[in-house]
Amino acid sequence: MTEQPVRTTRQRRAVAAVMADLDTFSSAREVHEALRDRGESVGLATVYRNLQALADADEIDQLRNDDGEVLYRRCATEQHHHHLVCRVCGRTVEVLGPAVERWADQVAADHGFRDVAHTLEISGTCDRCS
Amino acid sequence: MTEQPVRTTRQRRAVAAVMADLDTFSSAREVHEALRDRGESVGLATVYRNLQALADADEIDQLRNDDGEVLYRRCATEQHHHHLVCRVCGRTVEVLGPAVERWADQVAADHGFRDVAHTLEISGTCDRCS
DNA sequence: CTAAGTGCAAAGTTTTTGCATAACT
DNA sequence: AGTTATGCAAAAACTTTGCACTTAG
8 A cells, every 4th residue: 555646746736735725614616616726726636536535634634515516625623523513604613522423422332333434514504694 | 274184095104104114214206116116106206295294394304425316214212313325226314413512502502593503414334335 | 187296318517547748856 | 657537528317297199087
């Protein structure tokens, strides 16, 4: 398993830069448009590839919205956390929930499940939007 | 908002019957195939429409897998619960987590969020599959 | 009878992929 | 120079929709 070299292309830098600025979860299409707005021309397929690569490298978080779209966001914390997302403006708060992690692992263990993983997202309307 | 009457068609009955038997989360395509296997001919679009209708009526649960597919399952409990799903065989255990619900609501309230909802799924490899 | 439900195929979305070209190292 | 990355367009995969036909009530 030799590690792949990663080339620093203009496109990769541009995608990373946009992700560093965006503070809400965004779809590939939205990132693509943000790039256009900045005058950076990057093919949509390349945006997909770079977002995927960034997610694989754990540099950005990845989740699916209710419509099945994959959304990406660069989070402040590197440790495991969950998101509280405003369903109107998309504002996102990163929250820790150690008790929940423990609960999930315990429940799984109680039923004989191994290699446990979990997903937890909280949504609501934030104060500014209600 | 007058309520729509619901007609009991052969197709609707067939879809409901299949869902009553399947005990794992299944995609529209899988339900469609299960119908074929039973000798019930139902158009795929109709399967989609009926699954959607059943979910809207809260008669079946609906979630998205990691691939973005929508999966459906008729659950035993009517009350709010979560799922512990085997990623190999799909076996599903319904689990309650009142403490988690309270935690989620509290976290959201702490940040001024209203109309809070959350999604939580646990996945792992069950004892039979590991 | 009349509106809801169905089937089929076409269209829509999001995401992936093949392949020739461009460009890091 | 040698490969990895890109761009474009085509393909995939899942889901929705338009419309004529069927059928429950």
